Amino acid sequence: MVATLQLGSISVDVVQKDIKNVHLSVYPPTGRVRISAPLRMNPETIRIYAISKLSWIKRQQKKVLGQERESPRDYIERESHYLWGKRYLLHIVQHDAPPRVELAHHKITLYVRPATTTERRQELFDAWYRQQLRAAVQPLLAKWERAMGVKADRIFVQRMKTKWGSCSPKTSSIRLNTDLAKKPIECLEYIVVHEMAHLIEPTHNHRFTALMDRLMPNWRLHRDVLNRLPVRHETWEY
Numbered sequence: 001m002v003a004t005l006q007l008g009s010i011s012v013d014v015v016q017k018d019i020k021n022v023h024l025s026v027y028p029p030t031g032r033v034r035i036s037a038p039l040r041m042n043p044e045t046i047r048i049y050a051i052s053k054l055s056w057i058k059r060q061q062k063k064v065l066g067q068e069r070e071s072p073r074d075y076i077e078r079e080s081h082y083l084w085g086k087r088y089l090l091h092i093v094q095h096d097a098p099p100r101v102e103l104a105h106h107k108i109t110l111y112v113r114p115a116t117t118t119e120r121r122q123e124l125f126d127a128w129y130r131q132q133l134r135a136a137v138q139p140l141l142a143k144w145e146r147a148m149g150v151k152a153d154r155i156f157v158q159r160m161k162t163k164w165g166s167c168s169p170k171t172s173s174i175r176l177n178t179d180l181a182k183k184p185i186e187c188l189e190y191i192v193v194h195e196m197a198h199l200i201e202p203t204h205n206h207r208f209t210a211l212m213d214r215l216m217p218n219w220r221l222h223r224d225v226l227n228r229l230p231v232r233h234e235t236w237e238y
């Protein structure tokens with residue numbers, strides 16, 4: 001059950017469930033605020049917590065509302081697309097054979113059957129981005145598993161609307177946003193380290209920050225670069 005907490009002009013969705021710690025999130029594209037709280041926490045304590053985080057909420061909402069969005073993609077000839085932060089022009093080849101995507105020089109070539117819809121072209125591109133991300137993440141996992149002494153048992157690559165990545169320490173699984181394949185490879189490495197650090201420390205507390213500082217001293221730079229880059233244009237539903 002979702003309750004609503006009103007803090008002046010800001011509405012906060014409150015969900016109480018079987019968790020140990022409070023989680024506060026601000027979601028794009030509208031800056032929707034959500035608190036996930038333990039079942040045992042009383043409503044007044046949640047309200048006081050939310051008030052104490054009001055300045056942070058407002059900063060995050062300003063950031064979310066100001067973040068640039070990609071223009072809609074039509075998957076047509078000479079349209080711009082990105083891989084690992086580099087811009088490529090799309091070349092369409094129509095042929096009567098199974099579809100595929102190829103990267104060469106400054107072009108991404110999409111081979112499709114005649115009359116392939118825009119939706120189908122997007123599906124092919126998304127699948128190709130997932131392949132690129134899976135291939136790139138494997139050496140990064142091997143590198144950081146050795147350095148950190150932890151292991152991610154399962155890696156999921158999928159479209160994610162509100163996060164670049166997530167971690168489930170109980171199952172040692174990590175989820176990565178497919179759109180990371182569009183961003184500089186350093187941004188992917190930052191997200192990998194960030195999520196793997198949650199296998200050691202599940203929350204964003206001082207221990208987590210100290211761990212990130214030790215593992216990747218310039219992690220804040222990569223975070224800021226990632227957060228300044230345009231995010232996918234799409235219709236958001238909640």
